[in-house]
Amino acid sequence: MNQDNQFEEVEDKRSAEEEWESKLGMVFDSLDNLLQYYRSYGNRMKFEVIIRSLRKGDDGEMTNATLACSCTGKLSSNTRNAFKLYPVTKTVCKARVGAYILGNEKWQICSVGLNHNHELSSPTKTRYFRSNRGIQPYMKRRLEVNDRAGIRPNKYFNSMLVEAGGLENLTFLQKDYRNYIEKVMRMRLGARDTYAIQKYFLKMQKDNANFFYMMDLDEEGRLQNVIWVDARNRAAFKEFGDVVTFDTTYLTNKYDMPFAAFVGVDHHGHSTLLGCGLISHEDTETFVWLFESWLACMWNCAPNAIITDQDKVMQNAIEIVFPGTRHRWCLWHIMKKLPEKLRGYSE
Incomplete structure (x- = not known):
């Protein structure tokens, strides 16, 4: 990558941060809408988003929420063998947003943290984030029909790859396919x-x-x-x-x-x-x-x-x-x- 491309990437990243920072105080119709918005920002910035915490009021209704980078929290390794190396996934990252519910059941952002203390993922890996992987309802029906017909998962998954034009055009992996079918089999109460x-x-x-x-x-x-x-x-x-x-x-x-x-x-x-x-x-x-x-x-x-x-x-x-x-x-x-x-x- 030449210096011009590197400069453009830094500028794009900076503009994305400034765009999000300007949204402090923004109001969303629901917590799901806020989560989708922050996940979209995470995709642009190449980090995965998780729900860090949810708080309820005395009436049992949600009042506060914190969405954060998946590297938030501490790495817990005190019960593991000290002579074995494990990949570090938690770095006490402070990148997050806080929100609270308004009287009209809408959610407003009250705090924003932008700084990460770790390297962000490459653009080619964002599609593997768990939050980005999902099977659409129409595709679930197709998977279940093929499972009932006795078509093997690996055979049908290969046909989906051809139909979609490559793995990068699918929103799920073969592992997600198998996990979903196993879940359906457990849930298949007649x-x-x-x-x-x-x-x-x-x-x-x-x-x-x-x-x-x-x-x-x-x-x-x-x-x-x-x-x-x-x-x-x-x-x-x-x-x-x-x-x-x-x-x-x-x-x-x-x-x-x-x-x-x-x-x-x-x-x-x-x-x-x-x-x-x-x-x-x-x-x-x-x-x-x-x-x-x-x-x-x-x-x-x-x-x-x-x-x-x-x-x-x-x-x-x-x-x-x-x-x-x-x-x-x-x-x-x-x-x-x-x-x-x-x-x-x-x-």
Whole structure:
């Protein structure tokens, strides 16, 4: 690259920064619109955007949000082997924007940080950012039809490459294709199964009005998450809901969907069930839906403490839904990981 091209690239970068900096105080119709706008800026500047934090008010509605460079945060390596090298992805980068919600449900930018403390990605790598990769709804339908027809993913993906004119013209990778098909297979509850679940829940609710359930459907109208809490569980929570354990280590046989259980301890020291559910996948969005549904069932009374295994997405969801609840890790999981994490110090 000659000096003229380098100068033009620096000028383009500077103008992009100045264009964004002039947007301080800009108002957006929704948080999604703000996120899309900042991601577009990140694509121009060659860095990936993530949602750093979300805060809720006393009414449970979102009030503040921070969007940041994906290199924000500290690199945590104290539990790893010090003699092995790992790629550094966190550099405590301060590039971010802060926004708050206005009275008319619009979002306004209140703070902007432009400086990165790391090298930015090359233009050819921005398409691999997770935030830029996605499968459009019409393409999802095509993928599912071909999967039901028995067409192998690698064969159909190659045909899509030819049709699109190259990998650079696709918005997703073959890995995303396979992950989506695997997710659909886990979620593929037949019509009879969904009908049977709903029929059973309606019967339980007819027998006891305190029976609670909620079903979450995807954009195609298929059941993907479900939670249910019977009258005995709700009564037990009033007496023994100070400390709750939450676990998703159980799997069903047929659909391989994680079974989520809320459990408390009664005055005899015995475990008592406080609600349970089936979820399609374990990510922050799903856990937020599950926790919010369970909290609504329990009269919006959050427990004083919740115990889980060491899971980052679960921790994120707890911070969003239970901001005032103490979060602790399960001692069994800690003791189980001790030999693995400290095996280098066995002597």
